Amino acid sequence: MAHPNLNQRNITFTIEELLEAEENYEGFCLACGERRECCEPDARNYECDACGAFQVFGAQELILAGGYCR
C-alpha cells in the first residue's frame, strides 16, 4: 500500500466545496476524490468507503495544507 501523501496535488476542490464539507463534517479522499461523511475537519488518513485507501482528509486539513483549491 502506498504511503498517504498530503503532497499529492492531482485532486483539487473549490473553496466552496471545502468550506461546505467542513461545516457538514465531511472529508475527501485524495486517492479517488470521493466525499466521505462523518469526518472531523482535522481528520487525517481515514479509510475511504469508495476505494479503500487511507487517504481521506478532513476539509480543514485540506484548506490548511493548501494546494487543493482550484
Ligand SMILES: [Zn+2]
Ligand atoms: Zn477513495
